[in-house]
Amino acid sequence: MTKQTFLHDKHIALGARMVDFAGWEMPVQYSSIIEEHKTVREAVGIFDVSHMGEIIAYGEDVLPFLNKLVPQDITKLVDFKAVYCQLTNKKGGIIDDLIIYKLEENKYLIIANASRIDEDLNWMVRNKIGFDVTIVNESHNYSLLAVQGPKACDLIRSLGMLDLPEFFKIKRGELFNINLWISRTGYTGEDGVEILVRNEFSEYLWDKLLDSGKSFGIKPIGLGARDTLRLEAALHLYGNDLDEDTTPVEAGLSWSVSKTKTADYNGKSVIEDQLKNGGRKKLVGLKMLDRGIARHGYEVYYNNEKVGIITSGGISPIRGDNIALAYIKPLDNLTVGSTIQIMIRDKLHNAEIVKRPFVPKHNKET
Amino acid sequence: MDESMLCTKTHEYVLELSKNNYEVGITDYAIEQLGDIVFIELPEVGSEFAKNEVFATIESVKAASEIYMPISGKVVEVNEEIVNSPELLNDESYENKWFIKIESSADQIEFADLLDYSDYREEVE
Numbered sequence: 001m002t003k004q005t006f007l008h009d010k011h012i013a014l015g016a017r018m019v020d021f022a023g024w025e026m027p028v029q030y031s032s033i034i035e036e037h038k039t040v041r042e043a044v045g046i047f048d049v050s051h052m053g054e055i056i057a058y059g060e061d062v063l064p065f066l067n068k069l070v071p072q073d074i075t076k077l078v079d080f081k082a083v084y085c086q087l088t089n090k091k092g093g094i095i096d097d098l099i100i101y102k103l104e105e106n107k108y109l110i111i112a113n114a115s116r117i118d119e120d121l122n123w124m125v126r127n128k129i130g131f132d133v134t135i136v137n138e139s140h141n142y143s144l145l146a147v148q149g150p151k152a153c154d155l156i157r158s159l160g161m162l163d164l165p166e167f168f169k170i171k172r173g174e175l176f177n178i179n180l181w182i183s184r185t186g187y188t189g190e191d192g193v194e195i196l197v198r199n200e201f202s203e204y205l206w207d208k209l210l211d212s213g214k215s216f217g218i219k220p221i222g223l224g225a226r227d228t229l230r231l232e233a234a235l236h237l238y239g240n241d242l243d244e245d246t247t248p249v250e251a252g253l254s255w256s257v258s259k260t261k262t263a264d265y266n267g268k269s270v271i272e273d274q275l276k277n278g279g280r281k282k283l284v285g286l287k288m289l290d291r292g293i294a295r296h297g298y299e300v301y302y303n304n305e306k307v308g309i310i311t312s313g314g315i316s317p318i319r320g321d322n323i324a325l326a327y328i329k330p331l332d333n334l335t336v337g338s339t340i341q342i343m344i345r346d347k348l349h350n351a352e353i354v355k356r357p358f359v360p361k362h363n364k365e366t
Numbered sequence: 367m368d369e370s371m372l373c374t375k376t377h378e379y380v381l382e383l384s385k386n387n388y389e390v391g392i393t394d395y396a397i398e399q400l401g402d403i404v405f406i407e408l409p410e411v412g413s414e415f416a417k418n419e420v421f422a423t424i425e426s427v428k429a430a431s432e433i434y435m436p437i438s439g440k441v442v443e444v445n446e447e448i449v450n451s452p453e454l455l456n457d458e459s460y461e462n463k464w465f466i467k468i469e470s471s472a473d474q475i476e477f478a479d480l481l482d483y484s485d486y487r488e489e490v491e
Contacts, residue, residue, distance in 0.1 A: 017401075032456070033427040034402045224401070224427060293405055293425050315404045315427060322405075345407075345423060 005050035006143050006199045007206055014220055021223055022115035024051040029222040036225035037317040040188055041359075043217035044149035046209055047226060049187075053117035054142045054196065055110040057124070059133035062106050068265050069127060070100070071248055073258035077102040082168045082183060084256055086248050087120060092267030092274070093244040094251065096120050097236060099185060101170045109170075109181075109196075111144075113238045127266070143202035147209065148192030148229075150362060151216040156182070156193055159212060164193065167364050176208045187226065189233025189361040231323065232316050234285055234356035240296055241283065241311040241325055247271055250279035250327070252356070281308065281327040285356040286340070287319075290349040294324035294342045301341040301348060302334060310342060316358055323358045324351070372436065372477065373486035380436040380480065381464075386471060387442075391464040392424070392433060395490050400426040403455045408444040408465055415439065417476050422465055424452075437476045439468030 002025045011018065016027035027048065029036060039045050057066060066074045072085035079102055087095040096116035101109040112120045117139060124135050147155065153164055156175070161182070165171045170183035181196040197205055210218060227237070236242050236251060248257050249271055257271060288294060294313035299306050308328030316323045324342070328334055336355055341348035371381040377396035381389045397403065405425035415421045415435045422433040444466050447454065454460045481489060 028428070029401060032402050034404075228427060291405070291407075293430065295430060 003051070005048055006202045007048045007050065010203060010206055011048065011220075016220070016222060019223070022051060022113070024114060026051060027220070027222040029224045030220050033222070033224035033228060034317045036219060036221045037228050039217065039219045040149045040190060040221055040225065040229055041318055042150065043219075044147060044151040044155055044192075044213055045219055045221035045225070046206070046213065047146040047148065047221045048143070048206070049146050049194070049226075050143040050199075050202065051114035052144050053110075053112035053114060053120065053137070053139040054144070055112060055117075055120065055124075056103075056107065056136045056138050057110060057133055058107040058136075059131070060106060061131040062108060062133045064263065065128060065131040065133045066100065066108060067261070067263045069124065070098070071257040071261075071265055071268070071271055072100075073261040073263075074100065074102075074108075075261075075263075076258075077108075079104060080165065080169050080171055082170055082185060084168075086242075086253065086256070087123060088248070088265065088267035088271070089123075089244055090266050092247040092249075092270035094238075094242045094246055094248065095123050095244060097238055097242055101183065103170075115239055141198060142196050143199050145195045145197065145202070145206060145209065146186055146188075146192065147195065147213075148186045148188040148190050148221075150190060152190070152192035155209075155213050155216045155218065158216075176205065178205055180205070186363060187233075187235055188229040189235070189357060189359065189363060190229075191363050228314055228317060231312055231314055231325070232318060232357065232359045233361055234325065234358060236325075237312060246281075246327070247274055247279055249274035250281050250283065252283040278330050280330070282330045283311075284308075284326055284328055284334075285354045285358060286310075286313075286324040286326055286342070286351040287354045287358070288322035288324070288342070288349065288351050289339065290351075292342070292344045292349040293322045294326070294344065294349075294351065299343040300326050300328055301343060302328075302331070302338075307331065307334070307340065318359050323354075325356075369483050371483050372480035373483060374434065374436045374480060375486075375489065376434055377490075378434055378436045379483075383467070386469055388437070388439065388468050388470055389464040390421075390436060390439075390466050390468055393486065395487065397455050397463070400424065400431070401456075402427045403452045405430075406449050406452045406455075406465075408449055409441050411441050411444060413441050415441075417472070433465065436480060437468075437470050437472035439470030439472065441466050442469050443467040
């Protein structure tokens with residue numbers, strides 16, 4: 001039985017094509033993925049991402065508990081600050097990638113992937129022995145709306161919220177007399193906010209934002225464009241680019257691993273060894289040189305030897321070319337500028353290793 | 367769409383142009399379902415295909431799809447315009463949405479499982 005968000009009827013009324021995603025019936029596109037993509041890069045788009053999980057963790061020991069779960073140093077978080085991190089297993093593999101927000105002393109909000117919420121909760125419960133901590137899955141109570149694009153913050157300010165949270169911060173606020181949490185985060189590489197609101201207010205808020213956003217050029221954006229936007233920004237998608245056999249170091253996420261944390265955490269020995277000596281594989285960005293689109297699962301070759309696999313691939317509507325993320329063997333001669341080959345329908349196609357992200361990010365202005 | 371075209375359940379169509387000469391492409395319904403089309407790979411002129419053999423690949427933003435021959439035949443012309451600008455397939459004002467033109471000596475048996483356009487629409491809707 002697929003689940004529906006509280007905005008389901010809104011999507012249908014807007015003419016969305018609905019697909020199953022992680023057990024949820026979600027809008028994949030309203031008009032055209034490419035048009036929706038450009039709307040977010042040029043103006044502002046609104047996304048229903050209510051399928052994402054919300055977990056509250058609180059209690060006397062919540063800080064040491066969370067610090068055991070992720071390679072980031074959670075003790076560094078001040079009130080209302082957020083951090084991107086990964087839930088790692090004992091081998092350093094990624095169970096899920098998360099954003100953790102400090103709401104108040106001994107109380108944290110964890111935003112998790114819809115497809116991983118059950119695994120996350122199981123893992124947290126297994127790890128809480130000996131800690132005075134309570135874990136509550138609040139996912140069924142909250143809707144999450146993302147408002148993203150260069151005009152996203154102008155739109156929110158025009159609604160009376162002049163004091164927006166800074167990048168990767170969250171605050172309590174009010175829009176249209178509705179109490180909500182608003183954070184300066186997103187999954188597009190653009191500036192913007194994500195709004196956490198109780199389900200009963202989500203339809204009203206959605207309508208009001210779409211209506212007020214008209215003069216800013218707002219459009220509803222489906223999961224199709226969400227995927228092309230995050231790929232251009234080289235943001236990982238769990239299940240494609242991240243899994244339990246991949247460590248944060250291998251995924252190019254070493255920046256999100258604390259180098260100074262003294263506390264032990266799951267997978268620390270493996271991750272610290274990889275920080276020094278490198279992983280078993282490395283994530284690279286690719287742009288196609290030959291005509292063709294690299295897709296998830298296609299093989300990567302170098303000198304006729306299989307050296308890796310594509311984890312995400314598609315078109316870049318902004319660059320106008322075809323891009324991909326791949327894991328390759330950590331060979332010294334495979335670096336930015338190297339040409340490698342992708343097997344597409346039994347033929348090798350040239351691609352070049354390029355820097356990530358594929359388009360410049362614009363999400364750190366305040 | 368030309369109402370005299372014949373369609374497959376996998377959304378290809380074949381349209382008779384003159385005796386033994388046909389145009390092959392995909393249906394308007396298929397294009398609508400695919401959404402933004404971003405890549406088309408067509409065969410070379412002169413290549414020959416059996417009925418139901420893959421002759422082309424079409425990719426939308428989301429995924430790649432293989433396109434099958436509705437009848438057997440030899441390619442005599444390919445639509446280079448859509449290869450160079452796949453987005454033309456999504457343009458309602460653009461009319462030349464055919465993929466390839468073929469010469470075919472297909473017999474009645476090959477046509478037996480093809481559907482009239484109206485039956486096809488009923489089938490897919």
